[in-house]
Every structure is written in C-alpha cells, then in structure tokens.
Amino acid sequence: MAIIEEISQFLQKGRAKQVKTLVNQALEEGVSAKTILDDGLLSGMMIIGEKFKNNEVFVPEVLVAARAMNAGIAILEPHLAEAGNEPLGKAVIGTVKGDLHDIGKNLVTMLLKGAGFEVTDLGVDVEAEVFIDKAEEVGADIICMSALLTTTMPNMQGVIDLLKERGLRDKYIVMVGGAPVNESFSEQIGADYFTEDAASCAEAAKAAVIAKKAG
Ligand code: B1M
Numbered sequence: 001m002a003i004i005e006e007i008s009q010f011l012q013k014g015r016a017k018q019v020k021t022l023v024n025q026a027l028e029e030g031v032s033a034k035t036i037l038d039d040g041l042l043s044g045m046m047i048i049g050e051k052f053k054n055n056e057v058f059v060p061e062v063l064v065a066a067r068a069m070n071a072g073i074a075i076l077e078p079h080l081a082e083a084g085n086e087p088l089g090k091a092v093i094g095t096v097k098g099d100l101h102d103i104g105k106n107l108v109t110m111l112l113k114g115a116g117f118e119v120t121d122l123g124v125d126v127e128a129e130v131f132i133d134k135a136e137e138v139g140a141d142i143i144c145m146s147a148l149l150t151t152t153m154p155n156m157q158g159v160i161d162l163l164k165e166r167g168l169r170d171k172y173i174v175m176v177g178g179a180p181v182n183e184s185f186s187e188q189i190g191a192d193y194f195t196e197d198a199a200s201c202a203e204a205a206k207a208a209v210i211a212k213k214a215g
Contacts, residue, residue: 003029007040007072012048014064016071023072033079037107041072045103069103073110080110087118089209092135093144094122095178096155101148104178104198108144111202117142117209128159135172141209144201145191147178156181157189173208177201 003026010018019041026036048065051057091112095105102124112119120138122130135143143163147153156176163169169190176191186194193208195201 003031004036004040007036008044008047011041011044011065011068011072014061014068016064016068019068019072020075023075027075027079033076037073037076037080041069041076045069066103070106073103073106077110088116088206089141089213090118090120090138091142091144091205092120092122092131092138092140093146094126094131095124095146095148096152097125097127097158098155099147099149099152100124101146101178104148105146107198108146108177108201111198112144112205115202115206117202117205128155128162131159132162132166132168136168140172141212142173142175142205144175144177144205147176147181150180153178153180153185156191160190173205173212175201175205175208 003022007019007022007026010022023036023040026040027033045065048057048062052062093105093109093112095102105121105124109119109121118138120134120140122134131143131145134140143159145156145159147156160169160174163172163174173193174191175193175195176186176189177195177197181194183194193201193204195204
C-alpha cells in the first residue's frame with residue numbers, strides 16, 4: 001500500500017507534519033489504525049533503530065523520527081483506544097529511572113485504555129517511590145514498567161524490592177516490558193507478567209485483573 005510506505009518514509013525523515021497528514025488520509029481511505037501503526041509507523045521506526053545501531057543515523061535524527069512517530073500515534077489514539085464507560089481496573093505506568101524512551105510506554109498506555117483501564121501515566125525517568133506512591137494514591141491494581149536500556153532494566157527490580165520492603169508486594173500485579181526485557185529476566189526479578197508488545201500487555205492485564213477480582 002503506497003500510502004503506508006510513504007508514512008514510513010516520512011517518519012524516517014522526521015517529517016511530523018507530513019506523517020500527520022498521511023495518517024489522517026489513510027484513516028479516511030479506510031486503512032485500519034492497526035495497519036497504519038504496525039506497517040507504517042512501527043516499521044519506519046524499526047528501520048531508524050537499525051540505522052542508529054549501525055551508526056548510519058544519530059540521536060538528532062532518531063529524536064525527530066520519534067517526534068513524528070508520536071504525532072502519528074496521537075492521531076491513531078482514539079481509533080486504538082475504544083474503551084467502555086466503567087473502568088475495568090486501574091494501572092499506573094512509567095519508564096523506569098534513568099530511561100527516557102517513551103514511545104513503547106505510550107503505546108502500552110493507549111492499549112490499556114482501549115482495554116478499559118483507567119491509566120495514570122507517570123512519564124519517563126520514574127523513581128521507584130513514585131511508582132508505588134502513585135499506585136497507592138490512585139488505588140491501582142497494576143504497576144506497569146517499561147525499560148529500553150540494558151542499564152536501566154535493574155531499576156525494575158528496585159521497584160519490586162521497595163514494594164516488598166513496604167509490605168505491598170502482594171497488593172499489586174507487576175507487569176514489565178520493553179525491548180531488552182524477557183521472560184527469564186521478569187521471573188528473575190519477581191515480576192508477575194512479561195509481555196512482548198503493547199497489545200499482549202493489554203490482554204494479559206485484562207485477564208489478570210479479572211482473575212484477581214474473581215478471588
Ligand atoms: Co535509544 N536506544 N538511546 N533513543 N533508541 C535504543 C533502545 C537502542 C537499542 C538503540 C541501538 O543501539 N540499537 C539502544 C539501547 C542499547 C542497550 O541498552 N542495549 C539505545 C541507546 C544506546 C540510547 C542512548 C544511550 C543513546 C545515546 O545517548 N548515546 C540514549 C539513552 C537516553 C536515556 O534513555 N537515558 C538514547 C536516546 C534515544 C532518543 C531520545 C534519541 C530516542 C527516544 C525518544 C523517545 O522515546 N521519545 C531513542 C530511540 C527512539 C531509540 C530506538 C531507535 C527506538 C525505540 C522505540 O521507540 N521503538 C531504539 C532502537 C530499537 O528499539 N530498535 C533505541 C519503538 C517502540 C514502539 O518499541 O519501546 O520497544 P518499544 O516498545 C515495544 C515493546 O518493547 C513493548 O511494546 C512496544 C510494542 O508494542 N513494550 C512493553 C514497551 N514497554 C512495555 C511495557 C510492558 C509491555 C510491553 O509492560 C508493562
């Protein structure tokens with residue numbers, strides 16, 4: 001589909017304005033929000049990620065591409081998040097301390113909302129105390145943590161350790177994810193769920209909350 005390829009190309013060039021126009025146009029043409037996201041925005045960002053790894057592009061190019069990605073995602077949000085009225089449960093989410101990557105976290109937020117959760121987004125570079133204090137304040141069921149750097153993954157453990165210290169570990173469902181995170185790391189730090197992508201996270205969150213509420 002030509003328009004999807006164009007979205008990917010403009011994203012890679014960091015042209016947020018064109019990305020917005022084309023995303024709107026694709027929606028008008030009846031292309032599904034999921035196809036635009038997966039085959040246009042995410043595939044463009046994967047190409048940038050590969051070039052970044054190979055030193056073919058650098059932080060400024062990645063930043064403008066990320067800005068274009070977020071601009072496109074913002075247009076898709078109402079189409080991806082079609083929640084009902086009653087919240088299914090409450091979640092707090094953030095990218096862990098030291099980590100500024102937020103695109104994946106924003107996608108997870110959007111799909112959790114779509115699955116019917118009330119979500120408090122704590123942003124990036126979130127201290128362990130903030131995850132827990134906010135979860136207590138809003139009466140969350142789930143604490144969701146995202147990490148994109150191998151150096152910040154251990155900060156997920158920090159949140160779980162602090163939950164234990166405060167005698168709150170069993171009160172929350174703890175979910176982790178992000179490109180370097182995997183099932184065995186999740187088990188090692190004592191999280192409840194690792195999921196690979198935003199859609200699986202939303203599905204698992206829904207099942208976990210329903211199971212928890214059923215006792
Ligand atoms: Co950064 N960066 N970055 N970066 N960056 C990576 C992560 C890297 C893999 C690039 C590379 O070398 N190939 C590398 C990490 C290497 C490592 O740790 N092993 C890296 C590096 C090194 C850095 C810096 C250190 C670079 C520097 O300054 N020298 C620096 C660190 C800054 C910091 O955080 N302190 C840095 C900075 C940046 C930018 C600011 C330029 C920008 C971020 C902009 C932003 O987020 N607003 C950026 C970007 C964009 C990337 C890449 C290219 C793309 C990340 C992304 O958004 N992907 C990335 C390369 C890559 O991942 N291929 C890279 C799209 C997004 C949808 O995917 O976030 O993985 P992702 O989310 C997925 C899943 O992981 C999952 O759902 C999403 C899909 O549905 N998911 C969850 C995410 N969170 C979840 C939580 C869940 C469940 C699923 O449960 C709660």
